[in-house]
Amino acid sequence: MSDLGRLYGVGLGPGDPELVTVKAARLIGAADVVVFHSARHGRxxxxxxxxxxxxxxxxxxxxxxxxxxxxxxxYQGQIDQFYAESAERLATHLSAGRDVVVLAAGDPFFYGSYMHMHKRLAHRFPTEVVPGVTSVSGAAAVLGRPLVERDEVLTVLPGTLPQEELAEWLATTDSAAIMKLGRTFGAVREALHAAGRLDDAWYVERATTGRQRVAPLSEVDPEGVPYFSLALLPSQAHDTIESTPAESAKGPGEVVVVGLGPAGREWLTPQAQDALATADELVGYGPYLDRIPPNPRQRRHPSDNRVEAERAAFALDLAKSGSRVAVISSGDPGVFAMASAVLEVAGEEQFAEVPVRVLPGLTAAHAVASRVGAPLGHDYCVLSLSDRLKPWEIIESRLAAAAAADLVIAIYNPASRTRTWQVESARKTLLEHRSPDTPVVIGRDVGGPEESVRVVRLADLDPSTVDMRCLLLIGSSTTRFRTGPSGEPVVFTPRRYPA
Structure with missing residues (x-):
């Protein structure tokens, strides 16, 4: 079978070459043999x-x-003989190992000539059918009317059916497409009239081509109707909805605090993606807003990372005016981020009627932990070394308490350009309660282009290698470190604590 050629039935769509699918175009260009049907005029x-x-x-x-x-x-005898002889012509190519593409206007399995080759050859040779845009879809598109909505039923009928049968179908269906007009047009028109549907019917000729024609079917001259035309009864539920700026004004606004996760779109939850897509206004720290692809429909309001209360009030005021506002945080918005600031300001009387939602995101701590295994596998706590909003004495006492309690510690905001001594001070406090050999995971820009993850001993933690983009995971007395099969660091904290 491997020496045989492959048979392709390739749908070309309704007429516009730009509606040929990418796959169809590729197969046509690659084929050894290209097959097409024509009438005796040769076109x-x-x-x-x-x-x-x-x-x-x-x-x-x-x-x-x-x-x-x-x-x-x-007719049937002649056409069956033609199909049989045509199939054998193609079989000769396929048996010689040549790939054969049979071109089919519209879709190969929708009133297409290809199906007659398929029935005669698919059981003998490898075969693939590539769907195409049907003439029915093309006609609805150029008409600019939906075919079916909600629970409506679409019926596709050949115009060659007896007139009485056509009328019966048309009287009971919601929407219809009637194919193969040409010489059948007169009978189709009478069937539509008998079914009481003539005034709803549209005529579409050569849809999507430069010669396309669209008209109410009742106005079409039967003498000029070609085979490549169809009649449409579009959706009866279709109504044009007129709107004015006043009518389409925004309803009640809201603030959604969105966690982006630690890095790119692949770390973003579907719920967060939806909130970002439907927002009118995006509010946040400039570098976080830069992670969201621009959309000219939305307005962006970047600000400094030290004006959280002002940013929250600004977002709430936008929502109060009817806007859907997304307040952007990295990681999870409830972990050293904007959710707390927004909820605090939302408690003011002026914002009492503004709804606030908080959507979770993947935290930096969990992202870093995942890179080395499961260092957060047992009890842990999360601390920030930033003393911008709380005094260092509080930070130090909490760090000492967590270390004494033998908790794994995730440390956010360990250093910045203006805060350079906190890591060394924290290391000294931790060494009062932890072994010098305690594993410390240093994750930087995890998920980003400059990602790095290292594991060092607590005694060897060098403050000069830590900056604001780092997160530290300090192991407990039970946290284990080993080297994986590819040389990668593996760190985990067992679920069981020694008695």
Whole structure:
């Protein structure tokens, strides 16, 4: 089977070459043999659509229909013989290992000629069908009307059905597409009239091409209707909704405090993504706002990282005016971030009616921990070394208490350009309660382009290697360190504590 060629039935869409799918275009260009159908005049609509994707030197097989109307005597016999002979022509190429693409206007399995080759060859050769945009979808698009909404039923009918049967179908369905018009147009029009649907029907000819035509079906002259046209009964639920700026004004606003996680979009929860997408205003620390792709529909309000209360009040005031406001935090907004500031200011009487939601994010502590294993596998606490909002004496006493309690400690904000001595002071306090060999995980820019994760002994913690973008995880007495199979550090804290 590996020496055989592959048969492809490739849908080309309704007529516009730009509606050919990327996959279809690739397969057409790569094919050894390109097959297309035509009437006896030799012109092929399918080849015309595919022409931009053909390449010089390809073998072309033109399958010319011997008959084009069922009124011909022995139509079925002639057409069956034509399909059988055409299939054997393609089988010769496939048996020789040549890949064959059969071009199909619209979709190969939607009233397409390809299906007759498929039924005769798919059990003999490897086969793949590439779907295309149907003429029904193309017609609805150029008409600018939905086909079906909510619980409506769409019925697709060939115009070759008896007129009475067509009328029965049309009287009971919500929406309909009637294919194969041409010589059947007169009977189709009478069926629509009998079903009481003529005034709802639209005529679409050569949809999506430069020769397309759209008109109320009742106004179309039957003499000029080609085969490549159809009748549409679009959705009955369709109504144009007119709106004015006053009518479309924003409803009650809200503030959503969003955690971005520690790095890129892959760390962002779907709930947070939705809040960012639906927001009118984005408020936050400038570098955090820079992590969100710009959208001209939204207004962005960057500010310094030392004006949290002012930022919160600004966001609440925007929401009070009807805006949907996303306040941006890195990591989780409830961990040394904006959620607390927003909720505190929201308690003021002027903002009493403004709803506030907090959406969680992946914390930096958990991100760093994941890079080395499970250092937070037992009891732990989270501390910030920043003394901007609380005195160092409080920080030091809490650090000593956590160390004495033998908790794993996640340390945020360990240093900055103006705070350079806190890490060394913290190390000294920790060494009063912890072994010098205690593992310390130093994670920097985890998830970002400059990510680095190191594990050192507490005694070897060098303050000069720690900055504001770092997070420290200080192990407990039970935290273990080893080297993994690829040389990577592995740190974990067992769930069981020694008795």
């Amino acid at each position: 092929s609509i399918a080849r015309g659509i595919a022409e931009p994707y053909l390449r010089p030197g390809q073998i072309e097989e033109q399958l010319i229909y011997p008959v084009t109307t069922e009124d011909t005597e022995d």
